[in-house]
Amino acid sequence: MDVIILSPLENVIIEKLAEIVGEQFISTDDADLVSYSSDFMIDVFLKPDVVILPENTPQIAAIVKLANENSIAITPRGAGTATHGGSIAQGGILLDLTRMNKIKELDPISMIATVEPGVVYEDLNRITGKSGLWFPIEPPSGAVCTAGGMVGNNASGLMALKYGTTKDYVLALEVVLADGSIIKTGKSVLKSSSGYDLVHLFVGSEGTLGIITEITLRLIPKPMHLSTAFASFPSLNGLNDAMNAIYEIRRVLTPAGIELIDLQTQKAINEVEKEKLVPEVEILVIFEIHEFSAAGLEDQKDLIEGVARKHNCNEIHWAKDDEERDRMWKARKAATVVSVRSRTSTLLGDLIVPIKHVPAIIRFIQEVAREKDLLISIVGHAADGNIHYLIPFNQNESKKAFDAGDAIVYKTIELGGSITAEHGVGLEKIKYMELEHGESLSLMRAIKKILDPKGIMNPGKIFPAEKQ
Amino acid sequence: MSEVSFKNLIKVKESLDTCFKCSLCKGNCPVSEQIFWATFSPRGKMLILRSLLRGQGTLTDRVRDSLYTCTLCGNCDNTCIAGISVTDVLAAGRRDLYEARKAPESVNSLISTIKESGNVFDLTKEDMDILGLNPRMKFSENADLLFFKGCYATYHSIPNESTMRSFNLLKTLNVDFTILEAEECCGSPAYLLGDMDTTKRFCEYNVSKIEETGASRVVTACPGCYRVLKQVYPQLVGTLNFEVIHITELLAEYIDEDRLVFKKTGNDKLDVLYHDPCELGRHCGVYDAPRKILESIPEIHLEEFDKNRDEAKCCGGGGGLTISNPNLANQIAQLRLQEAEEKNIPTVVTACPACQLNFSASKDKYNMKVKILDINQLVGSVKGL
Structure with missing residues (x-):
């Protein structure tokens, strides 16, 4: 390249x-x-x-x-x-x-929207919401992030457990290829078995294969009844308790989201926000449930509460109103940065492991933190196996911070996981690509070479630098 | 780079270093809604200032344009999940540019005007007497309450006689009050544009004159004056010997004490949207008093903008934007007023003469139907008062 x-x-x-x-x-x-x-x-x-x-x-x-x-x-x-x-x-x-921020078509009958790449996620949902429709990814950056960026990164968010990731909603794309030609791939239909799936080749390609200039998205009905709860797992064995509860709940229903926040992050949230936004317990779990009927919502609440208490949850608090619900999510969204304010740099991980290994990878991260004398905060989308860890460090700690990051990634691969679930590879994860993909990385390179022979499209991203 | 000392930016270095560049601050930024360049977004401004402070950037005219293309509305501060005051950083950047004579010419020109005339409209004392006050009006000499008039409320080009309405309202309520005979600018424009020396000069002058009257309370109808008197003056000259309140807080007190009661008149209800002025709301936390007044008027049905209270969008008239980029200020106002038209609510009420001025300019420019009222104007016109 x-x-x-x-x-x-x-x-x-x-x-x-x-x-x-x-x-x-x-x-x-x-x-x-x-x-x-x-x-x-x-x-x-x-x-x-x-x-x-x-x-x-x-x-x-x-x-x-x-x-x-x-x-x-x-x-x-x-x-x-x-x-x-x-x-x-x-x-x-x-x-x-x-600047390319137009919603070109909204078809409420087919439940499809065609948009330019610069459309802001929440702006799109404000418009689709008038027809009762929703693009349900809910990334924490939804107030500013764009549809093009979400497709380029295959972004997901806080509701991936129930609704999946961006790729699950992309039906068709217009792409400008490296030679300046314009292609359209995919159709505004919900199914197609017609040839190779080029749409999903471009989804998550981070601009390395072409410039996405138009996106056709599948929309779904927006549930009318929502609720959010904080569930506290206070014992020293809180991680196992919480995950056992989550495993049991997942076998009988699919909440919209299940988030996990460790004690260190909880304390940081309360400190920065200058109010007690979250309880401080060994493990805090956030349950988000969506339903189309009030009765269905109550059924889900009862089931979750029963299972959580069986697994030593000592308090489960459901938001009383939208305002409280917003405050709960404000706390979760703040979790990404509040725990790292004391240092000049941060290493942010985005690993995903098979769900059964969530306790193992979290314990491993905690062990690494102890061993290297680092403060590592852990938050994550616990029920889909996607864990974010934040390693704040000053410049004199950079080697041990990056060593810790490497160790966590190697363990992730060993457990059968992936180095990035939703953030993308970019510059930072390139060094792990060969480890994760092995021989199939060569095929990725070959595809890149066909579509972008001169290597002009977002060079230096996704792939390690080629040996000269 | 050596032309600018960045002595003010150094004081907020921790905020610049703490910013994680998430860009969520862009979400409710009135400027970013109008300008696509990241250069004009809060994160873009933070990145520029960080790079200058670290000696890695070049101080081009674009830097100056970026810093002064901002209403300092504080929505970025309100959105920041790391708890950073972006507006403090931007204010520091403006001070460094102003002190190094790198501010835009429009800014320098306005500050010169304020320095020379003591008001933002370059009015002479004779002009002010003619425009601002009813010469027949008599004020108490030993009143405990002093009304700080403010340039915008008293002399701005829309003939709505804001200050006269405040006077009449206070008289109707039998409030014993006085004024400063030779009031000077509160310093708010100089403060927002980066001239702290001038701000301090006005502060020292006004504080000494207010203290001479012996008043223990100062009330103003201008949120710009209110914020500077209440928050900035104590930083410059220490604890004040008087309390500072906004006129909506005074009226709310009177409502609580049953000294201000609006009677039913049988007229049709008027739907209104209340616009929270940034200086009064987000910067000083006064949200309830204006709403209490509006909810107390039987003929008023109060509605809310989608973004209200601490999330309220800016009118575009703050931070000196009407000076540095009046067209953009009008466009921002237009977006806010559009919501009223979409909601089919005929009237927007605000509690700030600067908001009223910018909204009215935008309404005229874009030929909008919505009516803009100052809360005093509304209260003063209620027949049941």
Whole structure:
């Protein structure tokens, strides 16, 4: 994947790019380059050579064609809320797609929406909600993250247990390929067995195979009755108690979400928020349930409460109203950052293991923390096996922090898991790709080579650097 | 880089270092709703300032535009899950730019005007006498309560006579009050735009004049004046010898004490949306008093914007945006007013002359039907009073 990055870009190229999008939507000003130099959490700051805000697919096609002819790297970007550096560009063109924010079609009969990649998740749901419909991924960054970024990353969120991940909702895509050609793949239908599934080749490809310029999404009815509970598992064996309860509950019903927060994170949330948002217990579990009838909701509550108490849950508190429910989720969403405020850098993990191994991987993380004398916070989507761990560190602790991260990833692979469940590979996880995928990584490379022979599409992401 | 000391930014370095760049602050940012460039988002601004402080960035005109294209509404602070005050960081950045003479020309020009005339509208004392006060109105000499008029409420270009309405309202309620004969700007515009020296000068002047009157309470109808008097003055000159309240808090007190009662008139109910001014609401926590007043008026049916109280969207008129980018300020106001039209609610009530001014400018510019009322204007016009 040898990429020739013209740095700085020749003025003649900049002028041609400006002709495509207009002077107002292209910049090489340092302030603009800095503004796009990083993502959420990651301690990496890299500047592109130029930032462009295209308005439509033909403009993107023209930009990509020009870039391909001149071997210039292109990195697409939505809201920049991913955590592994997938939308950071080291030189080349950074394409900010947020200007392409139109909902092109909403078909409430077929329950399908076709959108541009810059549509913000919550804006989309505000519109679909008027027809009682919902794109149910609910990423914690939903107020700002874009549909394109979600598809590029195969994002998921707090309700994946019941509703799945972004890939489960993508029916069709329009993509600008590396040579500037435009393809449409997939149809606005719920099923198709017609040939290779190219749609899902692009989902999660992090912009390395093409620029997604239009997305057709399946929508579902939004449940009318929702409830959220905090369940406290106070004993020193709280992790086993909580997971045993979760295993039993999952065999009889599928809550929308089941989240787990460790004691260290609970304390950090209460400290930062300056109010007791969460109880402080060995393990706190959040249950989120959705139903179409009030009676159904009550049945779910009874069942969950009964099972949880059987497994030594000493308190289960259901939100009294929407306001309290919002406060509960505010606490969970804050969990990602509050526990790491005391250090200058953070390593954020996104592992997933078979659900039966959740206690094993959490215990392993706790052991690593003790062994390396690190504070590692653990929050996660416990019921689907997706655990996030946060290792805050100062610069003099970076080696042991990264060693700890490596050890946790190796254990994840040993347990049959994956290095990233929903955040993507980006820059940070590249080093583990061979370990996870083995020989099939070569096939991924081959696919990349066919679609992007010059390696201009988001170079340096997903794949390890090729040996020279 | 050596041209700017960044001495104010250094004071908020911890906030810059703590920011995890999640960008959730963009979610309710009025500027980001209008401008797609990340450069103008709260995270973009934080990244720019961090890079400058670390000596890794270049101070271009775009930096200046980014910092001054902000209403300082505080929605970013309210959204931040790490508990950072983004607006404190941006204010520090503005101070460093202003002190290094790198602020936009429109900002320098306004501050010069305020310094010279003592008000934001460049009015002479004679102008002010003609525009601002009824010369026949007599004020008590030994009143315990002082009404701080404020430039916007008294002299702004919309002839709604906000200050006169406040005076008449207080007189109707038999409130014994006085004013400063030679009141100067409260300092809020200078504070928001980054000139702390001027803010302090006005602060010292107004505090000494207020203390000379012996008043123990200062009431104002302008949330900008209110915030600066209540929160900034004590930081600059220490504890004040007087309490600062907003006129809505005074009226709410009177309602609680049954000294202000609205009688039923039999008129049709008027549906209104209350817009929380950022300076009064998010920055000072006054949400209930204006609602108490509106809910006490039998002819008013109070509705809420989707985003209200601490999540209320900005009108666009704050942070000096009407000076640095008036078109953008109007566009932000238009978006807020559109919600009223979509909800088919004919009237938006606010408790801030700056909000009223910007809303009214936007309403005229975009030919909108919604009526904009100051809460004093509404209360003063209620026949049952």
